Amino acid sequence: MSTCCCCINLKSGVVLISLFMMMYSFTFGILGFIGFFANRNKTSTNLENLNADLSLISGIFHGISSLGFLYGLFVICFTNTHRLLRPYVTFTYLNIVIDLIIGIFAVILCNRLSDDCIYSSLAGLSAYIVFTILTTLLLVYFSLVIASYANSCHEKEEMVKQTSDHENITVA
Secondary structure (H helix, E strand, C coil): CCEECCCEEHHHHHHHHHHHHHHHHHHHHHHHHHHHHHHCCCCCCHHHHHHHHHHHHHHHHHHHHHHHHHHHHHHHHHHCCHHHHHHHHHHHHHHHHHHHHHHHHHHHHHHHCCCCCCCCCHHHHHHHHHHHHHHHHHHHHHHHHHHHHHHHHHHHHHHHHHHHHHHHHHHC
């Protein structure tokens, strides 16, 4: 993959993706904490407590994710080395899995809390499921773009290393 979204160079695309994902994670982190504080006063059933707990877990996860995307943005803008990009690629793949798990738990919980869930109607729940699927697919694409950029940085580093090794051999 040499471009992002068919028209943006790879590095610019990764910067835009990192900025977008950082804002996405930050927003959903705040929404998770708002959901926790809104639901923690409704401690009448275990399911409502679970809803508050899931909101808190989502808020913490997305808050940490926004820091992970900030790390990736820093690495891309300032260091640009494969060694530092590799953890960022791993982070993006892990982020997909955890985000999907939280989405699945939210759907299951909304089915159990039918009246107290924001997605209590079938249309609302269906919209959330479609949103979760589309978000997951977008995250997979973004992760592939980031991994492709990390691989291109690795290839450039290897070419520079081979060139410098070849120059050292011919000079000696």
